[in-house]
Amino acid sequence: MIRTPLRPLARILQARARGENPAAIERENLALRHERMRDQARDRAEGRLLMLGVMFFAAFLVVGVRMGSLAASDPSEPRAATPGAAIVAQRADITDRNGNILATNLATHALYAQPPNMIEPGRVARELAAIFPDLDEADLLKDFTGKRKFLWIKKKISPEQMQRVHDIGDPGLMFGPREMRLYPNGRLASHVLGGSGFGREGVSSAEVVGRAGVEKAFDGWLRDPANGGQPLRLSLDLTVQAAVEQVLAGGMRLLDARGAAAVLMDAQTGEVVSLVSLPDFDPNERPRPLTKGDPSESPLFNRAVQGVYELGSTFKTFTVAQALEEGIVTPATMIETKGPLVWGRHRIRDFHNYGPQLSVTDVLVKSSNIGTARIVQRIGAERQRDFLGRLGFLEATGLELVEAPSGKPLLPPKWTEISMMTISYGHGLSASPLHLAAAYATVANGGYRVTPTILAGQGRRGERVISEATSAAIRTMLRQVVSRGTATLADVPGYAVGGKTGTADKPKPTGGYYKDKVLATFVSVFPANAPRYVLVVSLDEPEDRTGPEHRRTAGWTAAPVAGEIIRRAAPLLGLRPEIETAGGFGVTLAAN
Structure with missing residues (x-):
């Protein structure tokens, strides 16, 4: 940058020779310098505004594309899990040495509630307690009238129980599909099989995991899709x-x-x-x-x-x-x-x-x-x-x-x-x-x-x-x-x-x-x-x-x-x- 001197010597000498005031030259040069600085600041501001406008346009474009994509896709339940880790519900059967089923899967439903959507919390609590004797009516009513927006009621219910809940007719009661583990022989070989339960859960699916016995010892194998649904065959004879x-x-x-x-x-x-x-x-x-x-x-x-x-x-x-x-x-x-x-x-x-x-x-x-x-x-x-x-x-x-x-x-x-x-x-x-x-x-x-x-x-x-x-x-x-x-x-x-x-x-x-x-x-x-x-x-x-x-x-x-x-x-x-x-x-x- 070349600076313009406020009081150039040649002009001052000429102005004195003509009897003019040298300070006028200084004021003129100062005005020119300020005008040039304003032009430079205006150019910088206009460039920054242009860049910011481009960034806002790009951001709104991304949000608009994402919203359109979501609107065009099927709705799904968000998962409280590590990104990309899907809930795998399918689990292989367990059989005895002759192919008799010891453990298998059964399609059922879970029952949950959204209290803000309930119309008659008191009636819902009373009728749910009648359907499920292990639930307490007072506790249910407290949960339904509190600040909770989501509440699990039963992790698995029978088709008969599902129909009775459906007959209650309250929009705050919702059903989620489940695949539960079923042991059709009851207590038979219970210490060998061990049992299972739910791991990670969403309203649309749940992860079945082993708790003990072979269910836990072979948990990874039973859940591995690479096995193609092949059952785990035990040496037991039913x-x-x-x-x-x-x-x-x-x-x-x-x-x-x-x-x-x-x-x-x-x-x-x-x-x-x-x-x-x-x-x-x-x-x-x-x-x-x-x-x-x-x-x-x-x-x-x-x-x-x-x-x-x-x-x-x-x-x-x-x-x-x-x-x-x-x-x-x-x-x-x-x-x-x-x-x-x-x-x-x-x-x-x-x-x-x-x-x-x-x-x-x-x-x-x-x-x-x-x-x-x-x-x-x-x-x-x-x-x-x-x-x-x-x-x-x-x-x-x-x-x-x-x-x-x-x-x-x-x-x-x-x-x-x-x-x-x-x-x-x-x-x-x-x-x-x-x-x-x-x-x-x-x-x-x-x-x-x-x-x-x-x-x-x-x-x-x-x-x-x-x-x-x-x-x-x-x-x-x-x-x-x-x-x-x-x-x-x-x-x-x-x-x-x-x-x-x-x-x-x-x-x-x-x-x-x-x-x-x-x-x-x-x-x-x-x-x-x-x-x-x-x-x-x-x-x-x-x-x-x-x-x-x-x-x-x-x-x-x-x-x-x-x-x-x-x-x-x-x-x-x-x-x-x-x-x-x-x-x-x-x-x-x-x-x-």
Whole structure:
């Protein structure tokens, strides 16, 4: 910018020479400068106004196009969610191994209210309370006459309820489409299925999410559209599950037990054919979890998977199997059973006096604590722990339920020699009935470890744990436990049941054990000559009052319940009854 001097020297000299006032020149130059500055400011302002006008035009153009687009599109409910995250309502079915529906979807409606649009809030509140007894008329009226503009009334209603609400005829009551989860078999397999609920919701759709069981474990898979609606196929057999639940519930009532659990497993693959925990619940109306007290008192608690218990004499089978496998004993080896067996301040006793000696076979058949402790002394604590680890007793089972990781066995803080001895007959180590079923499948199926699974076709045999010869010897002993030992009430003609009873005193929360409360367990394999299935039945505080004396041992409680389950379930599993010969496991087909 070239500045014009206010008093140019040449002009001033000329003006003085002519006798003019030089200040006039300065005023003239100042006026020219101000005029030029006004022109520049006007140009800048006009440019800015032009730019602002273009911006406003562009903004109004965008808004107008968007409004036209919205006016031409179908109305939709805004979502309170992350932009671009749509609500996926569709969920795949769940079936049993034979394709029977365990969980499916049902089209229904949700009921909501827009109080500002209501004509008669008092009448609406009164009639809704009559249709839905769980709603309070006073609370509804308070909500309808308050400041709320939107109110959920019921998340899902039946067609009959929808018609009755429609008959109220108030414009403030609205219906939204829903896809709810339906469990058509009610309580059947409730702990396996778990249940579901609503996640994100809008008035036109809702997201169904798993709350527990396989519904939660496979939540992502069940909601994945890439699966094309293919159902999740479980290893459960619906008819067998119904039979097991019915018999177990009957046994629980007859024996006045606080709870019960049963696991029926394919001995060759580890597939769970039936899994029951009582008391149970209806997944269509899943109850709320307990907020205080013992979680195991809730019907939501899965005793078969989450519950870890001292399983008593059922562990003696593993002690004998390890001793046979390592060549420490044979079935005929004589073991000292004279008691009590004293170890420091501890005394180990038998339920009956079995005399000074028993064979290894009879130690298992008669269930001698002293004999089992004597056998494990020859094995040693370190090798015992390693063997139980290979049977799966040192970790959670890995079953495809969200509850399974919480069923991790409780181990002694130090695996001392006295711990080794008590663990040999089922005290001092707590595990779930599912652990027990998998371990018995391993020792009975020829010695191959199995991993429990709830999915059809996913069962696999793992590493060899014991030899076929040891497995055959154990099967023979387990058959004798039922034919002449502590579990004769579990015998089912035609199915050669083998098994082992276990009666464990229940521990007190404050330490020590109850004198009159037990956990009775019976684990069976059938047919014992070529095991196809393993069944574990566990009863919490059972008591047989049919005789002159009250009996709590597993031979009088869990064993007969298991026998009835086998009698009912074996034909459903496709097993034909066979006639046992006097020579052992040679069989002939029974006449039709």
